[in-house]
Amino acid sequence: MLRTEDLGYWYQDKDQPLFQNINLEFETGQSYAILGHSGTGKTTFLSLIAGLDKPREGDIFLDDRSLKKIGLTNFRRHDVAIVFQAYNLFTYMSPLNNLLTAMAITGASHAGDKGYAQRILNDLGIGDDLITRNVQQLSGGQQQRVAIARTMCCDARLVVADEPTGNLDEDNTQAVIAQFQRIAHEQKKCVIIVTHEPDVAAQCDHQYRLENKQFVQLA
Template identity: 95%
Template sequence: MLRTEDLGYWYQSKDQPLFQQVNLEFEEGQSYAILGHSGTGKTTFLSLIAGLDKPREGDIFLNDRSLKKIGLTNFRRHDVAIVFQAYNLFTYMSPLDNLLTAMAITGATHAGDKGYAQRILNDLGIGDDLITRNVQRLSGGQQQRVAIARTMCCDARLVVADEPTGNLDEDNTRAVIDQFQQIAHAQKKCVIIVTHEPDVAEQCDHQYRLENKQFVRLG
């Protein structure tokens, strides 16, 4: 589904890259973890595969089409769903309105279908008593589930998540990873999670560690 070809990125000098010549493949129906310490470049890598930034060298392909040809704006709108550590929900909206807005913006198949959005939220433990409540009145774990529900209600086949469990306790962490696995296996989407937590990475189907400017496959 998604692959990188000789991907490289640096800030000031090519002689000091975060990573270079990265060649990885990611498939639908699978979950992937990218491990690494702070500052190694794992979040930058996520920004590249999410179309939030451009690589310094190399290319990224979605179903053999270069993101350069697809266009980053089109790619972000239709092909990728992003779960941020800070959730990035519309804080003045309810969970239901967050999902409906996301479906409208992306032109999703179920755009405008309140029942569909409600069922997704309910399945993730956001009950009817919460779906119309302002998201700022929800707990951190609940807000993260709303952010995940937003990826499920849109048509994007690629889901990327930046430290999605960084603000959660152990029980919520386990629940969130289970939900990502459901997205990958039941919805047949490609899920890529950036994390610094080995326990989180071990629950994914595939693990890579970014170290010494290269991605090393684990397991």
């Protein structure tokens, strides 16, 4: 589904790339974990496959179509959903409106369907008493679940998450990882999680470690 071809990235100096000649393939219905120490470039890699930045060399293909041709804005709108460590929800909205807004922007097939958004939120443990409250009144774990619900209500086949459990306790971490697995296995989406927690990575179908400017498959 998603393929990188000789992907490389550097900030200032081409001779000091974060990574180079990366050739990876990601399939739908699978979950992937990318491990690595801080500063190795795993989040930068995620920003490239999420269409938030352009690679310095190489290319990324979605179903054999280059992202350059698809266009990054189009790619982000229709093909990818992102979960951030800081949740990045619309703070002036309720969980329900967060989902409805994302569905409207991405032109999701259920756009405008409040019942659908409500069901997804309920499935993730956000009860009816919470869905119309302002998101800032929710706990960190609840906010992260709203962020995950946002990815589920859109039609994007690729879900990327940057340290999604970084701010969560153990219980919420497990709940969030379980949701990602459901997204991958039940919704048949491709889930790529960047994390520095081996326990989280271990629950994904595939694990890669970014070290010495290369991705090493662990499992």
